[in-house]
Amino acid sequence: MSDENNKDAPQPAETTGTDAEIEQAQAADNLPARAGEERLSEQVVRTGMFGAKTTGDTSGYGRLQVRRPAISSSPRPYGRYFDEIADELGRALDGAGVAFGDAIENVVVDRGELTFYVRREHLPEVAQQMRDDAKLRFELMSGVSGVHYPDETGRELHAVYHLISITHNRRVRLEVACPDADPHIPSVVATYPTADWHERETYDFFGIIFDGHPHLTRIEMPDDWHGHPQRKDYPLGGIPVEYRGATVPPPDERRSYV
Amino acid sequence: MGLEEKIPSGFLLTTLEQVVGLARKSSMWPATFGLACCAIEMMAVGGPRHDISRFGMERFSATPRQADLMIVAGRVSQKMAPVLRQVYDQMPPPKWVISMGVCASSGGMFNNYAIVQGVDHVVPVDIYLPGCPPRPEMLIDAIIKLHDKVRNTKLGANREKEIEELEAARKRALPIADVREPA
Amino acid sequence: MTAPTTDAYDGAAEGRVFNVSGNDWDEVVAAVREEGEEKLVVNMGPQHPSTHGVLRLILTLDGETVTDARVGIGYLHTGIEKNMEYRTWTQGTTFCTRMDYLTPLFNEASYCLAVERLLGIEDRIPERASIIRVMMMELNRMSSHWVANATFGNELGATTIMTNGFRARERVLDLFEVITGLRMNHAYIRPGGVIQDLTPLAFEKTRELLKEMPREISDIRKLLDESPLYLARTKDVAYLDVAGCMALGVTGPVLRAAGLPYDLRKTQPYCGYENYDFDIPTYDGCDVYSRYRVRMDEMEESLKIIEQCLEKLQHTDGPVMIEDAKIGWPARLAIGPDGMGNSPDHIKHIMGTSMEALIHHFKLVTEGFRVPPGQAYAAVESAKGELACHAVSDGGTRPWRAHFRDPSFVNLQATAATCVGGSVADVVAAVASLDPVIGGVDR
Numbered sequence: 001m002s003d004e005n006n007k008d009a010p011q012p013a014e015t016t017g018t019d020a021e022i023e024q025a026q027a028a029d030n031l032p033a034r035a036g037e038e039r040l041s042e043q044v045v046r047t048g049m050f051g052a053k054t055t056g057d058t059s060g061y062g063r064l065q066v067r068r069p070a071i072s073s074s075p076r077p078y079g080r081y082f083d084e085i086a087d088e089l090g091r092a093l094d095g096a097g098v099a100f101g102d103a104i105e106n107v108v109v110d111r112g113e114l115t116f117y118v119r120r121e122h123l124p125e126v127a128q129q130m131r132d133d134a135k136l137r138f139e140l141m142s143g144v145s146g147v148h149y150p151d152e153t154g155r156e157l158h159a160v161y162h163l164i165s166i167t168h169n170r171r172v173r174l175e176v177a178c179p180d181a182d183p184h185i186p187s188v189v190a191t192y193p194t195a196d197w198h199e200r201e202t203y204d205f206f207g208i209i210f211d212g213h214p215h216l217t218r219i220e221m222p223d224d225w226h227g228h229p230q231r232k233d234y235p236l237g238g239i240p241v242e243y244r245g246a247t248v249p250p251p252d253e254r255r256s257y258v
Numbered sequence: 259m260g261l262e263e264k265i266p267s268g269f270l271l272t273t274l275e276q277v278v279g280l281a282r283k284s285s286m287w288p289a290t291f292g293l294a295c296c297a298i299e300m301m302a303v304g305g306p307r308h309d310i311s312r313f314g315m316e317r318f319s320a321t322p323r324q325a326d327l328m329i330v331a332g333r334v335s336q337k338m339a340p341v342l343r344q345v346y347d348q349m350p351p352p353k354w355v356i357s358m359g360v361c362a363s364s365g366g367m368f369n370n371y372a373i374v375q376g377v378d379h380v381v382p383v384d385i386y387l388p389g390c391p392p393r394p395e396m397l398i399d400a401i402i403k404l405h406d407k408v409r410n411t412k413l414g415a416n417r418e419k420e421i422e423e424l425e426a427a428r429k430r431a432l433p434i435a436d437v438r439e440p441a
Numbered sequence: 442m443t444a445p446t447t448d449a450y451d452g453a454a455e456g457r458v459f460n461v462s463g464n465d466w467d468e469v470v471a472a473v474r475e476e477g478e479e480k481l482v483v484n485m486g487p488q489h490p491s492t493h494g495v496l497r498l499i500l501t502l503d504g505e506t507v508t509d510a511r512v513g514i515g516y517l518h519t520g521i522e523k524n525m526e527y528r529t530w531t532q533g534t535t536f537c538t539r540m541d542y543l544t545p546l547f548n549e550a551s552y553c554l555a556v557e558r559l560l561g562i563e564d565r566i567p568e569r570a571s572i573i574r575v576m577m578m579e580l581n582r583m584s585s586h587w588v589a590n591a592t593f594g595n596e597l598g599a600t601t602i603m604t605n606g607f608r609a610r611e612r613v614l615d616l617f618e619v620i621t622g623l624r625m626n627h628a629y630i631r632p633g634g635v636i637q638d639l640t641p642l643a644f645e646k647t648r649e650l651l652k653e654m655p656r657e658i659s660d661i662r663k664l665l666d667e668s669p670l671y672l673a674r675t676k677d678v679a680y681l682d683v684a685g686c687m688a689l690g691v692t693g694p695v696l697r698a699a700g701l702p703y704d705l706r707k708t709q710p711y712c713g714y715e716n717y718d719f720d721i722p723t724y725d726g727c728d729v730y731s732r733y734r735v736r737m738d739e740m741e742e743s744l745k746i747i748e749q750c751l752e753k754l755q756h757t758d759g760p761v762m763i764e765d766a767k768i769g770w771p772a773r774l775a776i777g778p779d780g781m782g783n784s785p786d787h788i789k790h791i792m793g794t795s796m797e798a799l800i801h802h803f804k805l806v807t808e809g810f811r812v813p814p815g816q817a818y819a820a821v822e823s824a825k826g827e828l829a830c831h832a833v834s835d836g837g838t839r840p841w842r843a844h845f846r847d848p849s850f851v852n853l854q855a856t857a858a859t860c861v862g863g864s865v866a867d868v869v870a871a872v873a874s875l876d877p878v879i880g881g882v883d884r
Contacts, residue, residue: 111558141690145844162831192688197854251527
């Protein structure tokens, strides 16, 4: 498909100039070939339109490849009160001697919600400023949840913190990523005591070890359970169900229409 | 158990079975083993509208030592299963178990790592009650069926014969997945 | 590791300690023995009539005073969140409904709001659907508060309150049955709207409820509000002020009983709550009695809101499920001779008239709609506090992750703060006033 695209686009003269000059020329004209290159360098996340994984694919769209751009940053201005929060957080972190760019690796505004991707070393400082700074004043942490992205090597385990400011009636999300090989994230229990059980639960289900947590033990699963159930590599664990005349396999082993 | 187990088969035993059955089914005290949503429907059965007190069962015994019936109401997680067994063991015989709801009967909609797929993996069940959650009327129906079963339980020599027959029938039966014709 | 448990009959002799689960028990007992004082470690639960479900409380007692309270949860962990990752977005409703089983409609609402935010259809939800959602949520708030008060009374020893509370709750459940078909765990609110419109019978029964419920509420209030016995057991018990609530993340009636009028229906309205006229009951006793008063007042406010909903429904027409054929659940349910199912009109339409409709129906039911990648966090003010769903989508037909911030889970953390220093009897009152539902705690 990519070849077809390129065939249609008018090609610049190949023999003149270096690659840099060609690129410049292409960029200036904003030609489809260049746009295609950007899109095609993104990773393929799904193939097939109605992606039946068995050979019974009758849709005809089986060779479609869907690509997703990597985590994109949202450009300024973010809109609503998000700019204020970002500016104030920058100021607060400066006051504490941490550069905004060091602590926050990415800011995403999506679907009306603001997310700060925080580097794990700076999480306790960011949490402290979020709670204590007068213009931020996120007093309430509503919870810590974990998400496992096995495909994002080096950043598989995410811990997501949702903060609420009752004073200013705002919400914000902090997201911290850590690799599977070294699943440590500093704990925020000192700042938000409510994170106690939430971090235990995230540890129980994902294996993220929160350094500095007073008693990081399993909370939902039995104390001697092996494995962390909500990770993507942990099976659902169902058993086949017998009916009259049929056996139905458990949900994770059935034919998938996804 | 008791003296009633030792009476030889005959007219006397049949009469005794009737009397004992009637005594056992009247005012059977349930042990509180409400776990999840089904527990709320079980509490509703204890309420004034669906009155379980008409069977003499309104006294939900918190201590299993004084309970006859364990209504396992709700999903049994892996962590809870040893507790379930321990409470069952603490009940003195004669004791019966109703597994209330699909989660207790077979794991229900939660076919996964966390839920025991049917409490019959842990305790012997007398009545399986499907539903998610079963209406209070369905629970009362299950209780009445259990009462019938208890009323007609055989004792002593008759019971041993019955057990032999049941076992033989079970050994002949096919696994449910291979049974094609309707029940 | 624990010593292996032996057969129960073996241990029938006096003086033997049963280990139920976990390392904790051994260590706790050993630690207490070391201290040498007259401290008693008592285990309440997980099977206990007064712990609101399968909750395990490990109390260290010095005489009758609680010096340490540990909470053991996880006895009802069902893996609902993981299960949802293997089902379509619409099927997720049936799973999340069973988490906090006393407030099923709130679970569904928060999940559906998160999914709708991910889909970007928040402003295309039909108005009638939003009004019905509000009405169902307020009815659920009432039924949940009835159970909270009823079980609270039962645990204090006043069984009358339990029987009355459950009888009142039955009225609300009757109404649920007329509207959704089920008494509990309805799967009624689905992404895109609600699954079925209200019938004229539903309107009639709601009006009946609005007439009868105030009397039921006032009956209980007459019994309890000024009863010296009740006040003695609940006044100044389980104290938790605003600072404590903030630190522990507690929201809902407990926070409002501490004096802070924080209610998401007013501060961050959803489903059109800004168009309703109601108050936020707030008391500042910070104790069990204040929480009881907050709950009773909230029930009365809910009745007001339901009345306004009925009025609005009279003036609003239209569908109750989003009209977008690629998202809205296609089936139009109707009561037939054999119960509730797809309406014959709908069947005639998809089988006889429209091929697209048939394809959409097929694809939506087997595969489900696809949700663009991203994450959303939608919060509702449930009967117990802030209930929120954090939904993460990878662009597919199944949730990549659906995590629920359950208010019972967070509120239960406050147990130690409220119980330590009080007596054992107050522990029961304290836990009951936090209103934990263990299905929500353990998920």
